[in-house]
Amino acid sequence: MIAYVTVGADDIPRAERFYSAILPALGYQLEFYHGDLSYALPQDPGTAPLLPDFYVKKPVDGHPATAGNGNMVAFQARTQAQVRKLHVAGLKAGGTDEGAPGFRAAYSEDFYVGYLRDPQGNKIALFSTNPDDPKRDDHPEA
Numbered sequence: 001m002i003a004y005v006t007v008g009a010d011d012i013p014r015a016e017r018f019y020s021a022i023l024p025a026l027g028y029q030l031e032f033y034h035g036d037l038s039y040a041l042p043q044d045p046g047t048a049p050l051l052p053d054f055y056v057k058k059p060v061d062g063h064p065a066t067a068g069n070g071n072m073v074a075f076q077a078r079t080q081a082q083v084r085k086l087h088v089a090g091l092k093a094g095g096t097d098e099g100a101p102g103f104r105a106a107y108s109e110d111f112y113v114g115y116l117r118d119p120q121g122n123k124i125a126l127f128s129t130n131p132d133d134p135k136r137d138d139h140p141e142a
Contacts, residue, residue, distance in 0.1 A: 008065030021093035067121035
């Protein structure tokens with residue numbers, strides 16, 4: 001099981017604006033730890049987390065943070081509508097569009113996804129596979 005995922009950021013307040021526009025809607029709670037951001041899902045005392053925590057930190061080596069080529073962190077939304085809403089929220093909070101929400105021919109018929117870059121350039125996916133939402137085949141133009 002993956003316990004946590006970390007991305008680097010040089011400007012923690014800017015990163016906080018971006019991630020706090022998205023992650024609380026997915027159930028994550030923000031905690032500050034030594035000036036860095038820790039987003040975690042609530043859990044009952046004495047139980048292990050079901051999903052990994054997400055950390056945003058300044059690099060410990062003191063060098064500038066860089067986005068990894070080919071690296072991406074994906075967050076599961078509850079519905080396609082939530083994917084669209086959070087994609088817009090991420091753009092308004094300083095992110096950049098890396099792929100508008102929609103279906104992709106390369107993925108399953110129910111995989112609905114939108115892509116963003118955070119202010120540091122890290123690639124973020126917001127996706128839903130909600131069985132109650134329309135499928136790609138219901139949208140021939142997708």
